[in-house]
């Protein structure tokens with residue numbers, strides 16, 4: 001009971017006539033990587049945006065560390081960080097300025113900012129280029145910068161929307177390793193991906209989502225066993241058939 | 242508070258771009274340039290007009306006539322030469338634009354009241370303002386000669402009378418009345434000056450409004466495109482502070498733009514004031530009529546412009562919420578440009594006061610109309626109109642902030658989109 005950090009219950013979201021979510025429920029435990037996997041348009045981003053306090057649900061409830069999303073969005077914002085999919089940073093700022101700008105929102109004292117920046121530098125792995133404008137960064141560098149900013153403050157819950165999408169194998173691998181490391185240090189992660197294979201290695205538990213509904217939740221191994229499949233992609237195919 | 246200044250700093254940094262600085266410098270430069278042109282045109286008009294004269298009549302009277310011309314403000318250059326053909330040839334080759342030839346025996350004939358014709362040769366080398374100005378000079382020269390000759394004639398025959406009294410027995414005095422103030426002077430001159438002073442104001446005012454909103458809109462569009470807005474909306478800072486920081490940053494930049502605008506405007510007015518100082522009489526008249534900007538007037542005009550910029554920025558942030566990327570930002574700015582264009586065009590080609598009441602009300606409802614009409618109303622002492630305009634813009638601005646706050650505190654900041662014929666994926 002105590003080790004559950006996020007409770008999502010019967011979440012619904014309509015965009016006008018489109019029913020993007022039709023009753024989504026799941027829980028994220030402390031210190032785990034929980035992944036929402038499903039095809040494009042399944043409702044992953046919508047779910048994450050609601051949890052990240054960006055969208056208000058049409059129906060259902062979200063509870064983060066005992067705080068209700070509708071009543072206490074401010075409290076939730078203090079405990080989470082959100083990495084939007086395909087996001088960028090302010091192109092006219094240098095990488096370092098961007099990190100400092102974001103760090104200032106979470107720091108309680110000036111030393112905190114330095115500590116966050118130090119952590120961020122370890123994550124991005126390029127110290128010199130941090131003095132350059134973000135506009136000059138490659139896609140992989142930008143993604144690492146944004147991941148660094150999402151993890152450097154060691155939030156209770158990091159919400160990462162498609163953290164590796166569009167990146168090459170090496171960059172994806174590095175990002176997955178960084179995520180794993182931070183979970184060891186007590187950060188819980190809620191992430192999404194349409195790449196079901198990579199999630200197999202990364203996540204502790206997955207929820208398979210399609211058409212705004214969750215079809216299955218469980219550890220990857222348990223799901224594969226249950227559907228006697230080699231990988232999660234096959235599990236998904238069995239489920240939608 | 243620390244979080245807010247952090248945010249404000251970023252917003253300002255984002256707005257003060259190289260582009261902005263260049264365009265502000267450009268504005269000052271433009272004002273300065275126009276002011277200078279005006280000043281040099283005015284000086285040119287004040288200079289003596291150059292004419293070349295080939296005098297075949299070597300008499301005392303014709304010399305007196307030329308003295309009279311030079312007294313009337315013409316600069317006489319006498320040409321030497323054997324005959325007329327040679328003088329014309331010389332003028333042709335030496336870039337002389339206007340040659341006056343006084344024929345042989347001109348004054349002798351004149352004394353018998355048989356006038357010989359004076360020949361004027363205009364050399365047209367290009368079709369421009371100067372060539373038509375030359376034609377006007379010919380007329381002026383001839384009419385001046387006629388005046389001199391007829392005055393001479395009247396003086397010799399009616400020595401007891403002033404020739405001017407014989408020619409124009411009735412005199413008139415011109416008065417200009419503006420509100421309660423009356424002064425002696427020509428209405429045509431006064432309105433000419435005021436008109437020429439105010440003709441460029443709308444152009445540059447429009448540029449400032451359109452430019453600063455474009456700037457804010459592209460900053461918003463970039464925030465949307467890069468999803469930095471999404472990130473910002475999830476950090477622990479209240480939505481109201483985000484809106485206020487955006488507004489404050491835009492206002493700061495708007496204030497700087499308005500300040501620079503006023504600075505340029507003073508340069509520009511300096512060009513006219515120089516002109517008026519030279520002709521002391523006109524200067525006195527303008528002063529008497531209160532048709533000069535006092536420091537206080539500059540401040541009032543500045544406030545009016547500043548509020549218009551604020552309204553534009555508030556509207557822009559609302560429009561900015563609806564854009565998805567830089568490209569749609571360009572489409573989105575159009576309604577705003579229309580709103581600015583309407584008072585702009587009307588103030589250029591017509592007088593807002595002369596429009597019918599419903600049209601007038603419609604125009605007054607556009608907040609941007611007010612600074613366009615402010616400068617004239619300030620000159621004319623209609624401060625009430627200007628202050629109501631300022632009050633109205635303030636109210637509009639407060640409403641806009643309120644709407645912004647509402648939008649930012651709901652989903653709409655992310656889901657509100659206008660689509661222009663584009664289909665959803």
Ligand SMILES: Nc1ncnc2c1ncn2[C@@H]1O[C@H](COP(=O)(O)OP(=O)(O)O)[C@@H](O)[C@H]1O
Nearest residue numbers: 015018020039040041042043044045046047656
């Ligand atoms: N702002 C929006 N307005 C209207 N429909 C939307 C909006 N955002 C998402 N949708 C729709 O909601 C559904 C779920 O989208 P999304 O959550 O982005 O899926 P995913 O992230 O899994 O690809 C899709 O059908 C999408 O078209």
Ligand SMILES: [Mg+2]
Nearest residue numbers: 044045046085
């Ligand atoms: Mg998505």
